[in-house]
Amino acid sequence: MNQQPDWIREAVFYHIYPLGFCGAPRRNLFTGEPVDRLTKVKDWIPHLLELGVNALYLGPLFESGAHGYDTADYYMVDRRLGDRQALKQLSGELQRNGIRLILDGVFNHVGRDFWAFRDVLEKREASAYIDWFSGLRFDARSPYGDPFTYESWSGHYDLVRLNLRNPAVRDHLFAAIRMWMTEFNLSGLRLDVADCLEPDFIRLLRKFTIGLKSDFWLMGEVIHGDYRRWANPEMLHSVTNYECYKGLYSSLTDRNYFEIAWSLNRQFGPEGMYRGIPLYNFADNHDVDRVASSLRDPVNLYPLYLLLFTMPGVPSIYYGSEWGLEAKRTAERDEMLRPELDLSALEATSPQPNLPGDIARLAALRKSLPALRDGGYRQLSVAHEQLAFARMTDQQTVVVLLNAADTAHAMSVPVPEGFSGGIDRLNGGQRFPVRDGMLCVDAVSAGWGRVVELNH
Numbered sequence: 114m115n116q117q118p119d120w121i122r123e124a125v126f127y128h129i130y131p132l133g134f135c136g137a138p139r140r141n142l143f144t145g146e147p148v149d150r151l152t153k154v155k156d157w158i159p160h161l162l163e164l165g166v167n168a169l170y171l172g173p174l175f176e177s178g179a180h181g182y183d184t185a186d187y188y189m190v191d192r193r194l195g196d197r198q199a200l201k202q203l204s205g206e207l208q209r210n211g212i213r214l215i216l217d218g219v220f221n222h223v224g225r226d227f228w229a230f231r232d233v234l235e236k237r238e239a240s241a242y243i244d245w246f247s248g249l250r251f252d253a254r255s256p257y258g259d260p261f262t263y264e265s266w267s268g269h270y271d272l273v274r275l276n277l278r279n280p281a282v283r284d285h286l287f288a289a290i291r292m293w294m295t296e297f298n299l300s301g302l303r304l305d306v307a308d309c310l311e312p313d314f315i316r317l318l319r320k321f322t323i324g325l326k327s328d329f330w331l332m333g334e335v336i337h338g339d340y341r342r343w344a345n346p347e348m349l350h351s352v353t354n355y356e357c358y359k360g361l362y363s364s365l366t367d368r369n370y371f372e373i374a375w376s377l378n379r380q381f382g383p384e385g386m387y388r389g390i391p392l393y394n395f396a397d398n399h400d401v402d403r404v405a406s407s408l409r410d411p412v413n414l415y416p417l418y419l420l421l422f423t424m425p426g427v428p429s430i431y432y433g434s435e436w437g438l439e440a441k442r443t444a445e446r447d448e449m450l451r452p453e454l455d456l457s458a459l460e461a462t463s464p465q466p467n468l469p470g471d472i473a474r475l476a477a478l479r480k481s482l483p484a485l486r487d488g489g490y491r492q493l494s495v496a497h498e499q500l501a502f503a504r505m506t507d508q509q510t511v512v513v514l515l516n517a518a519d520t521a522h523a524m525s526v527p528v529p530e531g532f533s534g535g536i537d538r539l540n541g542g543q544r545f546p547v548r549d550g551m552l553c554v555d556a557v558s559a560g561w562g563r564v565v566e567l568n569h
Contacts, residue, residue, distance in 0.1 A: 141177060436469060
């Protein structure tokens with residue numbers, strides 16, 4: 114059993130990519146004094162509280178050359194965002210408001226501006242840091258024309274792969290993590306490209322962080338494969354649920370709830386692979402198109418977020434998507450996915466002004482119904498544009514009904530024995546009967562749903 118921190122059961126995440134969100138310059142010149150742009154995140158805390166958020170995942174914010182995933186110094190906050198004091202003040206303000214802080218841990222690779230790599234560039238074979246980098250050798254040249262070559266991440270030679278088997282590298286990283294955890298009161302780390310990391314490194318990281326803080330949470334970016342390879346008692350607590358990310362929007366775009374229903378049953382049903390693992394569920398992030406751009410109709414955002422907040426796992430909102438913002442990446446560019454945003458402008462002119470309020474309702478509902486946080490999953494009914502499932506604990510059974518059609522739809526779904534009816538906790542407390550083992554709902558609104566708590 115992969116024991117989870119108690120707080121993760123009630124977590125609602127908000128994901129910010131700080132370099133874009135704060136309007137930082139795209140390139141770091143490594144000159145001049147730090148500019149405190151992190152204050153902008155503090156200004157959004159009231160909005161996060163209104164949404165029901167209690168955990169903030171901040172993308173990379175340590176000193177880097179460009180996009181944050183090309184680290185230059187693990188011990189410095191990127192000067193385009195501020196300094197360690199600015200981050201400490203932000204952390205304190207989050208803590209005072211009951212919001213936990215999770216940071217990006219980029220340990221597979223560094224940028225070419227990383228201080229130890231600069232030493233290799235300068236001293237070549239005489240550098241003391243040759244063994245810090247994976248596959249570094251002097252019998253070939255890199256695409257940058259260096260008199261040596263090295264392993265990169267996924268063919269991107271601006272990202273130099275670290276040799277995580279080198280004890281000196283691990284010591285350097287773990288000392289930085291210790292500093293982050295103590296100085297900034299971190300509650301967890303999201304590990305970039307976790308599926309590329311050495312399993313032994315992750316095991317050591319788990320022991321190290323748990324030794325410092327027993328409820329510290331480790332979540333990894335994993336796109337393909339059996340998530341249990343990474344999320345297990347010795348390694349990570351959770352991983353990104355990319356399988357359901359895709360199904361969340363494509364089941365709506367294709368009018369095919371069978372797709373997401375298959376994934377949910379495979380993951381969390383009675384024989385589900387990932388029962389007991391609170392996967393990190395998301396509709397979009399800094400690497401993929403905004404979900405509003407992937408849907409055939411913006412109205413589908415409403416049943417999509419209803420599902421995101423009622424399915425097993427931990428829900429996460431990507432900054433700005435709670436207003437239905439659209440953005441699509443191209444083969445060459447992705448900065449449109451990571452924009453600078455103005456809160457007042459969004460509140461005045463957003464494409465979906467009602468969506469934040471509905472997301473707040475869903476977060477409050479999840480908080481008030483233990484079955485939505487901790488319950489098992491059982492599929493009850495599935496059609497092209499309707500889906501029904503139950504979330505169950507020993508004390509509570511909740512039925513979730515989703516209707517993605519353009520018109521209201523009556524739904525009758527089988528429920529466990531012993532119940533006489535139910536009350537809709539999402540839409541004003543309307544009551545519905547159970548007849549002959551079927552929960553009978555006369556109408557589920559178009560592009561919305563119901564969350565019915567059953568009673569005896």
